[in-house]
Amino acid sequence: MLTILQVILVAVTVYVFAATLYNPPPPISEVGRAVDEQYKLTLWVTAVVFVLSQLGIAYAVWRFRDHGQRSHFSRGNNTMEFIWTTATIILFLGLGILGRRAWAEVRFMPPAADAVQVEVTENQFVFNFRYPGPDGKFGRLDPKQVSASTGNPLGIDSNDPAGKDDIVVPTLTVPVNRQVELHVTSQDVIHNFFVRELRLQQDAVPGLIVPIHFTAEKIGQYEIVCTQLCGLGHSRMHSYLNVVSDADYDAFLKSGGQ
Amino acid sequence: MSSHAHGAHAAHAMEAPTGFIRKYIFSVDHKVIGIQYFLLALAAVLVGIVLSVLMRLHLVWPNMHLPFVSGGLMTQEQYLSLVTMHGTIMVFFVLTTAPQGGFGNYFLPIQIGAPDMAFPRLNMLSFWVTFLAFVAILAAFVVPGGAPISGWTGYTPLSGLGEVTGPGEGWGQTMWIISISLFCLASLLGALNFIATLIDMRAPGMTLFRMPLTCWGWFVTAILGLLAFGVLLAGGILLLLDRSAGTSFFIPAGLVVNDQIQPHSGGSPLLWQHLFWFFGHPEVYIAILPGMGVASHVLSTFARKPVFGYRAMAMAICAIGFLGFMVWGHHMFVSGMSPYSGFAFSVLTMSIGVPSAIKTFNWLGTLWGGKIQFTTPMLFAIGFVSLFVSGGLSGLFLAQPAVDNLLHATYYVVAHFHLVMGVAAIFGIFAATYFWFPKMFGRMMNEPLGKVHFWFTFVGAYCIFMPMHWVGIAGGIRRYADASAVAYLQPLQPVHHFMTIAAFITASAQILFLINFFWSQKSGPKASKNPWNATTLEWITDSPPPHDNFAGHFPSVYRGPYEFSVPGVKDDFVPQNLPPQEVARTKE
Numbered sequence: 001m002l003t004i005l006q007v008i009l010v011a012v013t014v015y016v017f018a019a020t021l022y023n024p025p026p027p028i029s030e031v032g033r034a035v036d037e038q039y040k041l042t043l044w045v046t047a048v049v050f051v052l053s054q055l056g057i058a059y060a061v062w063r064f065r066d067h068g069q070r071s072h073f074s075r076g077n078n079t080m081e082f083i084w085t086t087a088t089i090i091l092f093l094g095l096g097i098l099g100r101r102a103w104a105e106v107r108f109m110p111p112a113a114d115a116v117q118v119e120v121t122e123n124q125f126v127f128n129f130r131y132p133g134p135d136g137k138f139g140r141l142d143p144k145q146v147s148a149s150t151g152n153p154l155g156i157d158s159n160d161p162a163g164k165d166d167i168v169v170p171t172l173t174v175p176v177n178r179q180v181e182l183h184v185t186s187q188d189v190i191h192n193f194f195v196r197e198l199r200l201q202q203d204a205v206p207g208l209i210v211p212i213h214f215t216a217e218k219i220g221q222y223e224i225v226c227t228q229l230c231g232l233g234h235s236r237m238h239s240y241l242n243v244v245s246d247a248d249y250d251a252f253l254k255s256g257g258q
Numbered sequence: 259m260s261s262h263a264h265g266a267h268a269a270h271a272m273e274a275p276t277g278f279i280r281k282y283i284f285s286v287d288h289k290v291i292g293i294q295y296f297l298l299a300l301a302a303v304l305v306g307i308v309l310s311v312l313m314r315l316h317l318v319w320p321n322m323h324l325p326f327v328s329g330g331l332m333t334q335e336q337y338l339s340l341v342t343m344h345g346t347i348m349v350f351f352v353l354t355t356a357p358q359g360g361f362g363n364y365f366l367p368i369q370i371g372a373p374d375m376a377f378p379r380l381n382m383l384s385f386w387v388t389f390l391a392f393v394a395i396l397a398a399f400v401v402p403g404g405a406p407i408s409g410w411t412g413y414t415p416l417s418g419l420g421e422v423t424g425p426g427e428g429w430g431q432t433m434w435i436i437s438i439s440l441f442c443l444a445s446l447l448g449a450l451n452f453i454a455t456l457i458d459m460r461a462p463g464m465t466l467f468r469m470p471l472t473c474w475g476w477f478v479t480a481i482l483g484l485l486a487f488g489v490l491l492a493g494g495i496l497l498l499l500d501r502s503a504g505t506s507f508f509i510p511a512g513l514v515v516n517d518q519i520q521p522h523s524g525g526s527p528l529l530w531q532h533l534f535w536f537f538g539h540p541e542v543y544i545a546i547l548p549g550m551g552v553a554s555h556v557l558s559t560f561a562r563k564p565v566f567g568y569r570a571m572a573m574a575i576c577a578i579g580f581l582g583f584m585v586w587g588h589h590m591f592v593s594g595m596s597p598y599s600g601f602a603f604s605v606l607t608m609s610i611g612v613p614s615a616i617k618t619f620n621w622l623g624t625l626w627g628g629k630i631q632f633t634t635p636m637l638f639a640i641g642f643v644s645l646f647v648s649g650g651l652s653g654l655f656l657a658q659p660a661v662d663n664l665l666h667a668t669y670y671v672v673a674h675f676h677l678v679m680g681v682a683a684i685f686g687i688f689a690a691t692y693f694w695f696p697k698m699f700g701r702m703m704n705e706p707l708g709k710v711h712f713w714f715t716f717v718g719a720y721c722i723f724m725p726m727h728w729v730g731i732a733g734g735i736r737r738y739a740d741a742s743a744v745a746y747l748q749p750l751q752p753v754h755h756f757m758t759i760a761a762f763i764t765a766s767a768q769i770l771f772l773i774n775f776f777w778s779q780k781s782g783p784k785a786s787k788n789p790w791n792a793t794t795l796e797w798i799t800d801s802p803p804p805h806d807n808f809a810g811h812f813p814s815v816y817r818g819p820y821e822f823s824v825p826g827v828k829d830d831f832v833p834q835n836l837p838p839q840e841v842a843r844t845k846e
Contacts, residue, residue: 001713002632002640009644009720022728022753024664025746035660042661046651053618053647060625061640064561065632070830071823072627076567080623081616088615092654096608100601102660107597124423124515143512143519155514188515189416189423190527192592192667196733196746199664201592205527206415207510210594225744227667227735229409231416231424232335235738 006058010051017043024196028218028243032199034102045095106200111213115179118172121154122184122191122204125233127224128153131167131253139163146187154187169257172224173242174216175249181213192228195241203228216243274805284386286378287805291385292364293698295355298385298392299687302351305396307765309344313337314758318751320740335425337739338407342426343398345410346434349541350441351392353683357548358483359388359448361690362476364698366452368796369470371461371813371835373806376454380447387444394437401429409737411538412438414508414530418500419522422515435498442491445483452480461795463815467572468834470794470819471565474572475551478579479544485583486540493533500525531593535586542679543582546646547575549686550617553642556689557621559792560636561628562830564820567620574613574620581610591659592666600659607657614650618643629823629830633790634708635693641716642685648720649678652727667737670730673723681719688715688771695778696785700801703778711770718764725753791831794819798835 016022027033064071119130119138132138139160146155156163174180184193186204194201202212226237244252252258275281285291312324316332323330332340363381367374375381398405406426408417412434421428456477460469469477496507504521508530511523558565565571587595587603621643630636652674655661665671688711695703734741734750741747741754788797795815799808813835821832828842 002637005717006644009648009724013724016728022732022750024731024733035663038658039655039661039664042655042658046654049615050647050651053622054644056622057625057640057644057647060622060628061630061632064625064628064630066629069629071562071629073563073823073825074566074623074627075564076570076620076623080619081567081570084619085612085616088612089609092608092611092615093605095654096605096658099604099658099660102663103597103601103604103658106663107600107659143514146514146519147517149517188513189419190413194667194735196664201663201666203593205594206513207525207527208594223744223746225735229338229341229407229413229416229737231407231427232338234338235334235735235740236743238743 003058003062006054006061010054010058014047014051017047026197027199028197028216028220028222029199029214030217031102031105031214032197034105035199038099038102041098042095045091106212106214111181111211112179115181115213116174118174118180118182120172120182120184120193120204121187122193122226122237123153123187124189124231125226125237126153127170127172127193127237127239129169129172130154131169131257132162133165133167134253135162135165137162139166167253167257171240171242173244173249173252173257175246176219176243177215177217178246179213179215181211183209183211185209189230190228191226191230191237194225194227195222197222198241201227216241219243219245284382286374286382288363288367288375288378288381289698289803289807291381292360292362294385295359295363295388296361298389299352299356299360302347302355302392306344306348306352307768309340309347311761311765313340313344314761316739317741318755318758332739334739335404335407338409338737339405339426339430341737342407342409342434343395343405346395346438348680349410349545350438351388351395353545353679354445354541355388356687357552357683357690358452358476358479358544359385361472361552361687361694362452362479362548365694365796366473366476367455367459368799368803368807369473369794370456370459370464371795371808371815372455372459373808373812375451376458377451380451384444384448384451387440387447391437391440391444394433394440398430398433398437401433403428403430406431406434411534412497412530413534414497414500414527415513415520418497418508418530419513419515419520420501422518422520432498432501435494435501439491439494439498442487442494445487446491449480449483449487452476453484456480461813461815464834467569468815468818470551471554471568471571471575472548472551474575475547475549478575479547482540482544482547482579482582486537486544489533490537493530493537496533497530528590528593528595531590532586535589536583538589539586540579540582542675543578545679545683546686547579549642549683549689550575550646552686552690552693553621553639554624555794556635556639556693557624557643558820558822559693559790560631560633560639561625562631562822563624563628564818564822565620566623566626567616568818568820570616571620574616577613578610581606581613585610588657588662591662597659604657604659608654611650611654611657614646618647618650633692634703634705634712635689637709637712637716638685638689638692641712642682642689644716645677645682645685645719648724649674649676649682653678665730667735668730669726669734669736672736673726673730676726677719677723681723685715688712691775693790694796695775696789697796697801697803699779699782700785701778701782702785702789703782704774707770707774711767711774714767714770715764718760718767721760722757722764725757729753729757791829793821793831793833795834798833
């Protein structure tokens with residue numbers, strides 16, 4: 001019975017993963033594809049270990065069930081210990097080291113000098129995206145001037161001329177095929193910025209401004225969610241990433257974010 | 259050393275208390291304290307299961323009127339408080355309490371041939387402080403504002419600023435911190451006691467490498483506890499100061515909540531995460547290492563074979579414990595921590611897969627060539643191995659920061675840790691319960707009922723948590739009270755329906771266990787000293803053992819713990835205390 005269940009477990013699991021019944025949508029960036037490759041490689045390695053061990057259990061409990069035999073006395077086998085220890089070291093550590101590439105591209109490499117700059121500031125329970133405007137400079141922030149009700153949710157300092165033309169919008173619009181650098185932060189508690197099509201996730205931590213960058217290759221609208229428990233409205237904290245053509249992006253900036 | 263310990267406890271046998279309160283309530287007997295811990299965990303697990311079923315029901319039928327929910331319809335904050343309380347109660351008061359405080363307390367002294375723990379009064383204090391901690395966490399439900407909503411991880415500033423950040427973040431969060439701090443204190447005392455007992459009070463001949471693997475599990479768990487709980491205790495006190503004394507350990511300057519500037523400056527939210535996970539990751543092993551010990555112990559007994567590669571198994575437990583302290587950063591890949599640290603933590607985490615794989619292969623090796631007897635504890639031990647493999651392998655995905663970009667904070671993580679540290683550890687607890695019940699209560703549990711319980715729980719656990727991986731891969735986000743705001747979550751609802759039904763059935767099946775557990779204590783068939791024909795020292799004494807465990811006849815140990823089916827020996831088991839000249843040989 002246990003044998004049958006183990007076999008069913010293996011069959012169903014392998015089927016669901018092999019038939020890719022539940023998968024995220026295709027990635028829209030090179031980094032996203034690198035993440036998917038690493039995911040698939042890991043899936044292969046774990047699938048082999050999973051199938052062998054679960055079927056091993058299934059076989060052993062059937063083959064060696066008590067039917068009056070005396071069990072075969074053995075305290076172990078050092079050669080086998082050595083073989084499977086070495087094999088798992090190579091397999092698991094190798095996988096970990098190979099996984100470095102997709103991580104390094106986003107997190108170790110500096111962004112391109114001409115990357116589009118956007119500041120992502122989150123608070124309970126909204127996203128705010130700030131563009132520097134025509135002058136290319138973000139205005140200074142002053143927490144004392146924060147007032148969501150009067151249209152200054154980020155507290156852009158009214159005395160700083162660089163802030164006059166800053167654009168603050170609740171959705172993120174970026175040009176296609178151009179690198180975008182986000183500066184992710186939070187005003188109150190810890191939030192997160194997650195776009196699954198980009199395979200990119202970053203916590204928004206108050207007191208820290210974390211830079212991440214990506215290049216979206218496909219025009220379209222994608223959902224941005226918060227994945228870090230941030231309070232009462234956590235599950236309703238939601239926005240969109242609009243990936244648009246260069247012309248549409250220019251129009252977006254000219255109109256001041258309309 | 260051992261004779262000294264026995265000398266010091268010579269008076270112990272005569273001290274057996276007679277009054278009800280000294281015998282059953284404020285007892286210093288490790289066996290009574292072990293059962294107290296077990297019953298505390300049993301109460302806690304019932305609360306935890308009810309919370310989880312309520313959550314599952316809410317996720318698929320948000321308009322259903324639910325019992326225990328004030329107002330009938332569950333609100334967002336009620337859902338989040340259930341998330342928080344379920345995690346906290348299960349991790350601390352079930353997974354930490356039952357395997358170590360419960361079974362460790364009861365069986366570690368007996369298995370090493372000692373009359374009690376090294377510090378019996380300290381042991382009593384540990385339990386009662388744990389009990390206070392449990393009262394404190396339950397109190398969080400009824401204080402003004404209700405239970406906290408910041409998750410069992412209590413990330414600040416959500417947990418650090420008071421009720422301005424949300425309902426439950428006032429008194430509820432304070433009770434949570436008090437409870438956790440008390441729990442840490444109690445566990446620290448307990449860990450000291452376990453370590454001192456194991457080092458100082460082993461019977462003559464009980465060398466470290468003759469100890470049952472259960473003792474290795476409890477020993478390494480106690481060391482982890484000693485090093486980890488102190489850190490969380492410190493974190494808890496700092497968080498309490500941030501909330502009530504105006505300090506800013508975890509809170510930076512310029513925070514604005516509801517347009518109000520918060521009067522803090524200079525702290526770091528990531529500091530809390532480092533302190534929390536420096537405890538939190540070893541905590542995972544605190545929950546699972548005793549279960550690994552039990553699995554080895556039970557597999558060997560019912561395969562009638564020595565544990566395959568005993569030394570490798572003991573060393574793998576030590577290696578997991580050691581590496582367990584160097585991987586906490588894998589919870590923080592996307593937290594804003596340095597990406598270079600992330601990569602280092604990733605490689606160290608992958609390396610924990612090595613001793614884990616060694617354990618799995620050795621468990622298979624133990625079964626291989628055996629004479630497998632499918633008793634209920636054996637079924638749960640085999641189930642433990644199966645679940646540990648499934649849950650452990652999904653960890654290889656999460657250990658890689660690149661892949662974590664996709665899976666972090668999704669149901670994939672929830673599925674992973676439930677299988678590997680939740681359900682697997684619970685299977686370890688069940689295996690231990692069915693295995694040692696005859697020793698603890700002097701009666702046998704009902705085998706057919708136990709088996710039905712196993713099938714429901716084993717199939718049920720997979721039906722809940724295997725599909726949960728798929729929800730996570732597709733982007734299902736954890737800790738969401740409702741999925742309505744995100745379009746891509748909608749297609750996942752049918753899977754949630756399936757999981758909720760599976761959860762309901764699996765939870766209901768636990769009633770079979772409760773019936774078996776309580777009914778068998780009264781009416782089960784009487785148990786002999788050694789109903790399983792096992793080899794270790796707990797099976798040479800009465801069921802249940804007398805006050806000093808061995809009625810004054812303290813054993814000496816002549817061999818390792820798993821001498822089953824030794825060639826040339828008549829019986830298929832040789833107890834550890836049997837002198838070599840008394841071992842009955844076959845004629846050849």
